[in-house]
Amino acid sequence: MATFTEYLWFNTRAPQEFVRITDEVADIVSRSGIVDGMALVSAMHITAAVYVNDWEDGLIHDFQEWLEKLAPAGLPYRHHATGETNGDAHLKRTLMGHQVIVPITAGKLDLGPWEQIFYAEFDGRRKKRVIVKVMGERG
Amino acid sequence: MATFTEYLWFNTRAPQEFVRITDEVADIVSRSGIVDGMALVSAMHITAAVYVNDWEDGLIHDFQEWLEKLAPAGLPYRHHATGETNGDAHLKRTLMGHQVIVPITAGKLDLGPWEQIFYAEFDGRRKKRVIVKVMGERG
Amino acid sequence: MATFTEYLWFNTRAPQEFVRITDEVADIVSRSGIVDGMALVSAMHITAAVYVNDWEDGLIHDFQEWLEKLAPAGLPYRHHATGETNGDAHLKRTLMGHQVIVPITAGKLDLGPWEQIFYAEFDGRRKKRVIVKVMGERG
Numbered sequence: 001m002a003t004f005t006e007y008l009w010f011n012t013r014a015p016q017e018f019v020r021i022t023d024e025v026a027d028i029v030s031r032s033g034i035v036d037g038m039a040l041v042s043a044m045h046i047t048a049a050v051y052v053n054d055w056e057d058g059l060i061h062d063f064q065e066w067l068e069k070l071a072p073a074g075l076p077y078r079h080h081a082t083g084e085t086n087g088d089a090h091l092k093r094t095l096m097g098h099q100v101i102v103p104i105t106a107g108k109l110d111l112g113p114w115e116q117i118f119y120a121e122f123d124g125r126r127k128k129r130v131i132v133k134v135m136g137e138r139g
Numbered sequence: 140m141a142t143f144t145e146y147l148w149f150n151t152r153a154p155q156e157f158v159r160i161t162d163e164v165a166d167i168v169s170r171s172g173i174v175d176g177m178a179l180v181s182a183m184h185i186t187a188a189v190y191v192n193d194w195e196d197g198l199i200h201d202f203q204e205w206l207e208k209l210a211p212a213g214l215p216y217r218h219h220a221t222g223e224t225n226g227d228a229h230l231k232r233t234l235m236g237h238q239v240i241v242p243i244t245a246g247k248l249d250l251g252p253w254e255q256i257f258y259a260e261f262d263g264r265r266k267k268r269v270i271v272k273v274m275g276e277r278g
Numbered sequence: 279m280a281t282f283t284e285y286l287w288f289n290t291r292a293p294q295e296f297v298r299i300t301d302e303v304a305d306i307v308s309r310s311g312i313v314d315g316m317a318l319v320s321a322m323h324i325t326a327a328v329y330v331n332d333w334e335d336g337l338i339h340d341f342q343e344w345l346e347k348l349a350p351a352g353l354p355y356r357h358h359a360t361g362e363t364n365g366d367a368h369l370k371r372t373l374m375g376h377q378v379i380v381p382i383t384a385g386k387l388d389l390g391p392w393e394q395i396f397y398a399e400f401d402g403r404r405k406k407r408v409i410v411k412v413m414g415e416r417g
Binding site for chain 3: 001003005040042043044045046070071077078079080081082087090091094095097098099101129131133135
């Protein structure tokens with residue numbers, strides 16, 4: 001059994017931004033030499049999400065509109081008493097999920113036809129990290 | 140350390156259907172020979188969920204009604220510009236979660252008294268897969 | 279590869295209570311001797327959640343208010359025909375998520391600066407368990 005760990009860095013231009021990271025994760029798995037196992041892909045900041053869904057701009061727009069409806073910005077969140085203004089970002093990231101486990105089979109990400117891995121930033125314009133930890137059998 | 144991978148296939152009759160899969164997962168774990176570790180159970184399609192909760196028809200009805208309230212069908216989702224009509228299914232599956240990790244201890248699924256694993260289909264009537272990847276120590 | 283399993287017990291005084299468990303998980307990982315791998319932290323009851331977010335009382339209050347809005351208590355849930363009165367607790371726990379995987383690197387929980395692990399109880403005042411299963415390489 002082997003493990004292999006790398007970190008992806010993000011510093012988005014917009015406060016909210018969805019970034020496809022399937023290729024970056026696949027590249028880390030490839031360099032790990034692990035051919036059967038699992039890759040944990042997990043946001044290390046609490047106003048960002050990692051999720052799996054479709055790579056389709058309309059759907060990403062739907063997600064963003066939906067999150068705004070269920071977890072609106074601009075409400076008088078009690079968290080804001082700390083000086084923060086990102087209460088909604090904590091809730092939005094909770095709805096999307098903060099991590100995924102990607103199975104690895106025969107040296108590749110074992111994803112369905114439409115599965116893509118996304119990083120979703122809800123409080124951007126600063127440096128943030130995602131950990132990718134691969135665990136399994138080398139070839 | 141060993142790994143063992145199988146796929147469950149679904150082709151539900153109804154567009155939306157919740158299917159208990161605890162026994163199928165337990166059977167795969169049993170055949171894997173792995174007695175201590177984890178089983179990843181993950182939907183490979185982006186309009187389906189895998190979750191753990193109670194095996195009780197009333198509650199399943201409550202989940203479905205609740206999902207319809209939070210992520211209604213029939214809205215003019217932008218995703219529908221692609222020809223799809225399942226925008227809500229992507230949101231519903233996001234609320235329920237698309238994967239779970241089931242711990243394995245002493246050769247069995249290490250679940251609490253009421254924990255059951257479910258596959259939740261939100262855009263059915265076509266063939267879909269769930270991956271079950273078991274990782275851990277053989278006996 | 280090694281595995282190590284322990285259980286955390288909870289019996290909260292209030293029906294709803296959020297409990298920080300980062301230190302308890304770190305302690306189990308330390309005693310496991312595993313220096314690189316993953317720890318699964320998973321609620322074994324279906325009206326409780328395990329999630330990662332900020333350790334800030336205002337935010338916890340925001341989470342609770344938000345959950346009450348999206349999954350209110352006191353509705354005529356069909357689940358209540360069984361004699362239960364906790365339909366909302368099943369939904370709330372679903373929103374927060376029932377498990378997390380915590381990466382372990384260099385013998386420590388590999389968490390970002392603000393990441394804290396929480397147990398969220400939505401139907402307390404009885405004994406409940408969380409499994410912590412650590413898997414990885416010993417030092």
